[in-house]
Amino acid sequence: MNQQPPPPPTEAAPEKAQQRSSSVGGSPACAACKYQRRKCAPDCPLAPHFPPSRHKEFHNAHKLFGVSNMLKITRELSPGRRSLAMKTIIHQANVRALDPVGGCYHVILGLQHQIKSMEAELDLVLRQLAYCQAHAAAAFAPNGPDDDEVIGLQSLREEKSCLDRDAYKVLDDLSVKIENHDAESLSCTAAPGHGKAASALLQEHHYLQFKPTYVDSRRV
Secondary structure (H helix, E strand, C coil): CCCCCCCCCCCHHHHHHHHHHCCECCECCCHHHHHHCCCCCCCCCCCCCCCHHHHHHHHHHHHHCCHHHHHHHHHHCCHHHHHHHHHHHHHHHHHHHHCCCCCHHHHHHHHHHHHHHHHHHHHHHHHHHHHHHHHHHHHCCCCCCCHHHHHHHHHHHHHHHHHHHHHHHHHHHHHHHHHHHHHHHHHHCCCCCCHHHHHHHHHHCHHHHCCCCCCCHHHC
């Protein structure tokens, strides 16, 4: 009597074995343990930061920092600082996944551009305000403006005109830089696997949608 060979193993068997080996007490394994195909202990240090639904974030953090480095960081920090450190790691890894070249540097650069643009616009508004105040004071003077006031007003007009040109040039340059950076960052989101997470992260960094607000000095 011929003995029939055993049937080949199905594809579902490894998956079931993996599920059994990656969970304890029936609870699902965290994203870190599931990725490494090992049991998730109740005191797993990465479980609070990488629940089962955050496997994509763990993949980004693992690719940039590595599991051993993340475990080392959590061991060296006090319990009160571990959560903040892991949030920073996850954020940097997600940004690096969207922008492999610039990463968080482009985020910081965009914010710095905003600060410089707002400072230039504020300086322009303050100078325009001083110009209007000096012009009004000279126009409503009882005896009219004296020679010093006329010279001062003319000097202020010339200074304001130069400032307008410089300020608008600064704002235009910053606008071009930010628009170019927008195009580079948005092109990174076209990579497969980013999906809605990429869109959400770009919306979180509102500097990508920032456009400088111009003050029209001709209306003053």
